[in-house]
Amino acid sequence: MLHISGQTVQFGPAHPAAHGVLRCVLTMRGEYIISTNITLGLLHRGTEKLLEQRTVHQSIAYMDRMDYVSMMSNELAYVECAEQLLAVVVSTQDMLARALLTESTRMQNHLLNIACHAGDVGCLVALLWLFEDREVLYDIVCTWCGARMHASCIVPGGLRSATLAHSLHVLLECIHAMTMKMDSLVNAVALHRVWATRLTSIGVVATQGTSSSSSGVVLRSTGVSWDVRAVGHCTAYSVLQLCVVSGTQADSMDRVLMRILESIVSASLCSQLCTAALRTSVASAQAHRTSVSLHNVLSSFVGTGTLHGAALHSIESPKGELSVAMHWSHGTCWRTRVRPADIAHVLMLQQLSIGTSLSDMVMLVGTIDIVFGSVDL
DSSP, rough: OOOOOOEEEEOOOSSGGTTTOOEEEEEETTTEEEEEEEEOTTOOHHHHTTTTTOOOHHHHHHHHHTHHHHHHHHHHHHHHHHHHHTTOOOOOOHHHHHHHHHHHHHHHHHHHHHHHHHHTTTTHHHHHHHHHHHHHHHHHHHHHHSSSSOOOOOOOOTESOOOHHHHHHHHHHHHHHHHHHHHHHHIIITTTTTHHHHTTTOOOOSGGGGGGTOOOOHHTTTTOOOOOOHHHHHHHHTTOOOOOOOOOSSHHHHHHHHHHHHHHHHHHHHHHHHHHHTTTTGGGOOOTTOOHHHHHHHHIIIIIGGEEEEEEEEEEEEEEEEEEEEEEEEEEEEEEEEEHHHHHHHHHHHHHHOOOOHHHHHHHHHHHOOHHHHOOO
């Protein structure tokens, strides 16, 4: 039996850089980490259990609170999985509006990750700078849905509220200002000598990233151009010019630059979606159109009483591939399982942290982008 000698350091759960609930037992030899043991479950709330024995409309709010940074993506994954079972057909207008909300959420997520990650490294400029754009995006969602975070806007068959033309114009102005700021961010922060020294060649993911069940930015940083939006069957993305960003070095620097570029790509998609939405008269759509045909009405309200079957659906959330599986029996959701990307990524810290220092461990927690509401389901 191999005996590893070294000093044991408890990183978290009270440490601010450990997000409050991450507990890492680090075995260190000098200044460097030789092994890491991660303990999860300190925020366990039983989300999957709460989703059982409830209707679809009642469960949407729980998805908002699972990953409270990427709310719309969680709603979209759950609702589209339910729509597969209900055989609900969503109109093109509502698909465009859903994609617009999802891409807006993706920008919010990446801006928060870049800002907080910069704060962990020691750069307060980006931490204070990028929150201004996030506030504008939150205000747009609030005007549209009535809530800043837990909107519960996406429902089976469409949206809970109508799209406002004024919100689309404000979103276009915000996108233009944000893309101009991203150019300055890359030059002033991301390419700074201190920033590049701290991030380059730290936390390198193995080239066989698929063996670790990684997805999203973490997987694409290894050079694997896998994006559910590009390979899926969503009508909204099939008519858009989608650019899949991938890296080459698979280190922390690659992941930060990829999130900056993905924010610009999401801004481009939002611009295309706003143009398409205005052309298809989404702004004049009626509020809370539960369905677009009599078939949808019967499937949503009458068909659930005898609904029986299982469904699995995956989307590309800002943190990676988010999968939702549900089994319905006699019109009731009997079992629901959610597979977020966060839990696979946080367990990768056990390999990524080997050979790094304690200060690098703080940075690695930020570069993989996790929210423990999704980790501790």
